[in-house]
Amino acid sequence: MISHSHSRSRRAPQPRIVVADDSLEMSRLVALMLGTHGFDVVIAPDGDVALSTILTDGADGLVSDFQMPGLDGLTLCRVLRGLRAYAMLPIVIFTGVEDRDPRLRPLRDIEELRILHKPMGLREIAPSLMEMIPAGVTGLGKRDRAGTVRVHGGDIAQRAGL
Numbered sequence: 001m002i003s004h005s006h007s008r009s010r011r012a013p014q015p016r017i018v019v020a021d022d023s024l025e026m027s028r029l030v031a032l033m034l035g036t037h038g039f040d041v042v043i044a045p046d047g048d049v050a051l052s053t054i055l056t057d058g059a060d061g062l063v064s065d066f067q068m069p070g071l072d073g074l075t076l077c078r079v080l081r082g083l084r085a086y087a088m089l090p091i092v093i094f095t096g097v098e099d100r101d102p103r104l105r106p107l108r109d110i111e112e113l114r115i116l117h118k119p120m121g122l123r124e125i126a127p128s129l130m131e132m133i134p135a136g137v138t139g140l141g142k143r144d145r146a147g148t149v150r151v152h153g154g155d156i157a158q159r160a161g162l
Contacts, residue, residue: 015060015133016040020050020076021094022068026118030063030094030125037126047071051079059089061129066095066104074103077110088112090132092125 017039021027024045031041042057044050048071050064062080066073073093080086093107096118107115114128 014038014040015129016042016058017061017063017129018042018044018050018053018059019063020044020047020068020073021063021065022046023065026065026094029122033122034063034126034129037130039126039129047073047076051076054080054086054089060133061090061092063092063094063125063129066093066097066107074106077107077113081110090129092116092128094118094121094125 017034019027019030019034019041021030021043022045024043027043027045031043034041039061042053042059044053046068047064050062051071053059054062062076064073064076071079073095077091077093080089080091088111091110091113093104093113093115094117095104095115097104099115099117104115107113112132114124114132116122116124116128
């Protein structure tokens with residue numbers, strides 16, 4: 001896990017985004033682009049590390065590849081949506097899979113999720129997250145959200161049948 005903190009202001013932390021992609025080069029490119037927009041970015045090399053990071057430290061958004069070894073993007077989204085604390089976490093799936101690919105169909109029913117395609121969608125990631133993250137979110141990381149229950153890694157594995 002690599003953390004890149006790029007903040008516009010020293011006074012207020014920026015929204016924390018976890019970037020999950022098995023391509024380190026792509027993750028770094030996405031992190032660099034998000035950093036220029038004032039996001040605090042944590043890179044995870046796969047869905048398993050992304051999930052662990054989100055559950056341990058919290059997140060205000062997720063950018064995930066669709067196809068990764070281990071926990072893929074679709075499964076990661078389904079697990080997060082099954083948890084009350086992350087049921088509405090803004091998610092961008094950034095994928096090389098073509099829009100017409102039937103494997104993307106299940107993603108279209110997930111709320112607060114955008115599908116963007118590599119490489120052209122790179123410029124759309126930050127604006128999409130800015131649009132989806134509620135005003136006033138300040139990247140406080142691990143925090144209790146109103147009406148939510150804090151969930152820990154052991155709970156998620158049991159609930160997800162992992």
